[in-house]
Amino acid sequence: MSIxxxxxxxxxxxxIMGFVRELATFEKAPEQVTSTEATMHTALFGAHPAAEAIIAELDGDVVGMAVFYHNFSTWTGVRGIWLDDLYVTPAARGSGAGRALLSHLAGIAVDRGCARFEWWVLDWNERAIEFYRKVGAEPMDEWTAQRMSGDALLRLAGRDPAGHD
Structure with a gap:
């Protein structure tokens, strides 16, 4: 097998959008995908890209992808890489494609002078957690992710959620 x-x-x-939808279904949240091919194209290849993506091919077939972007740490004073999505098709899991994607991203991080390479994993995704431990990732259990979106985001921004600014 050639990766x-x-x-x-x-x-x-x-x-990529097909993989995003498959991943969202696996993560039990397909209704949360609002991105489209057009928005993804702009995000990855527009005038001001928000993210980058890499593709894994196994014997010429596309079997996985990773979407990532730079973040920044005031503690290190340099940027890092945030892995937003890593996906390998079920048939290709165990082939080495996931490890190859992570290894490639680690190389990008090192080449770009990044201090960190980080991502989230759902606490019930034991297979992924085990895989991440095998490649040397460390859990950040003392941190709790926070998110604000929708009406809460609009209210904090001082905007009327009903659209009546």
């Missing part, structure tokens, strides 16, 4: 990791191209956007 190749390459940068995503605009032609990969449909495949």
């Amino acid at each position: 190749i990791i390459r940068p995503a191209t605009p032609d990969d956007v449909g495949t």
